[in-house]
Amino acid sequence: MSNVKVYSTPACPYCRKAKEFLHENNIEFEDINIAADQRTAREIIEKTGRMSVPVIDIDGKYIIGYDEPALKETLHIK
């Protein structure tokens, strides 16, 4: 089973869509609100080189934005 983390901000609709997608596909994930955790926010910006949410970390692979085809491929969802 994949280790999935979602780095998000509370009002971001694409973050909510991403989380909805994971819920619908019964994929457990850790939800990290980076608006409330600036240290993690800085870390994730440095690691990805992007200032954009959501960032979805699947076993160390970063998917930036709500990219359904990429999520499906990485999580092997048909």
Added chain:
Amino acid sequence: MLDVVIIGAGIAGCTAAVYAARNRMDYLLVSDNFGGQFLESGMILNYPGVIQTDGFKFRSAFEKQLEFNGVQRLIGPHIKKIESIENGFRLIGDRQEFETQTVIIATGSHPRKLNVPGEDSFLNRGVTYCSVCDGPLFADKIIAIIGGGNSALEGIHFTHRIAKKIYLINIEDHFSAHAYLSETIASFENVEVIDKARTFEIFGDDFVQGLRYEREGKQYQLDVHGIIIEIGRTPNTDFLKGFVELDEKKHVVIDCQSRTSVEGVFAAGDCASGLEYQYVIAAGQGCIALLKAARYLSNRRDF
């Protein structure tokens, strides 16, 4: 052949679909996404009967309303072309084709670009078009919001508690926004308005470091670590070129009955020429377009 295909699942398209379902028409709502532009709205305060909501809650309410009315929708296909055929139209999607007697175009619009050097290369590296998404990443940073309309001022309302300082770069000498938005800006101590300013360059290294603008013939540099661009919208109508008449800003030209230059084709919402672009107007136009399409079909059947 279907009675009507509605292209786009924002407010205009969803409203048309609810009316189509309730009129028991043979219809389809086709869209490459569900929710349209309102999904990105941080606050909605002017929709009749709704005191206060946000884009995501509004989308959920719409989804429940579509389910309640048994609306048939197909989210996924992106319509690339419309052709006239005998007694109707053929819609060509990326994988599928649909044949229908009438069409309602409700494809909305997308953020207009500044078209300056650095805008594309710093996208998601400090440049964003979605303040409610990426605004929180600008905590304690000095940022610029470019624009002077409702979306730009909503962006300020959303980010002024997050960012350290916000420059509002407005190309005009006044705001073109709702009074309730513009009158509060003056009370935000960390907001500085620079008017009559035209941004001509965005620069940086790995991330945005600033922008350059021109004001009354002089050039200035502003050091900022985030840039939110909110300078209006461009209609999603490229696929309609040569099929229906578009105006100089690429809106589908419609009359007061939502009719386009092609008989049997109607348009509604932000993709249509309406001069004002509001959620409630999109809903009204979606309703008119569907009712006029239904009337067009019943008149045609009478002959």
